[in-house]
């Protein structure tokens with residue numbers, strides 16, 4: 606990215622500078638479009654379920670910006686040696702999620718490739734003054750996480766044949782669940798910052814939010830919601846390579862009481878289609894948690910935003 610030329614446009618409200626979830630471009634005083642593209646290789650065996658998860662993940666970047674998805678296009682790669690029915694199932698899973706999101710699926714593009722890949726290019730609408738960025742967190746804000754962590758660890762352990770059917774079912778339900786519901790639940794409240802938890806894990810994305818906002822974020826590890834089984838499999842060593850990269854990448858200050866414990870692996874675990882990390886005015890937290898508690902997956906208070914310290918992220 607650093608080798609690319611810098612593009613200047615007064616209408617570009619969010620570009621590449623702040624490592625945010627999507628680009629935001631102002632159309633008028635009342636309307637901005639949010640644009641994002643995301644695709645990846647299968648995380649589960651069932652093609653329809655993979656399609657659902659990949660689409661939920663791509664749509665999530667619109668919700669992380671406080672917007673509403675309106676138009677989606679398929680992005681797919683598929684090997685010629687596999688039956689085309691499988692691609693059909695992947696696309697059907699994705700289409701069902703786009704429909705659930707209330708957006709329109711209007712085409713796309715598939716290329717031949719050795720490994721299947723699927724995702725979406727999504728355009729969303731947002732009021733230009735109501736964009737949630739990942740750099741607006743304010744001192745005193747409370748942090749809410751809207752999905753449990755550990756999907757990377759569970760899918761790694763599943764490849765090792767370890768995970769129970771009940772555990773993987775819960776993980777899949779979490780990954781396929783749209784962030785739409787959490788986004789809509791808090792839309793009229795004082796949300797100062799938001800991002801979704803994906804490849805960099807909670808610690809990585811929270812670190813970006815803290816740095817962008819020029820604050821320090823304190824995460825109470827004991828409060829962080831975790832998928833059933835994830836702590837056990839982490840302690841058995843089923844930790845994806847990405848978690849180790851994330852640990853290295855984040856210049857976090859880790860207090861002694863969690864260092865080397867399974868919960869630490871959870872905080873670095875790369876998530877597929879993870880939840881929203883919402884930084885909200887303390888006066889609106891109670892209302893937010895009350896509303897989120899009525900959803901299929903409730904939100905949890907996991908930390909707070911404090912004055913900037915030497916380290917941008919504190920894990921206790």
Ligand code: CO
Pocket residue numbers: 625626665666669800801802803
């Ligand atoms: Co994102």
Ligand code: CO
Pocket residue numbers: 626641642643666803
């Ligand atoms: Co993304």
Ligand code: CO
Pocket residue numbers: 625626627669670671737738739799800
């Ligand atoms: Co954002």
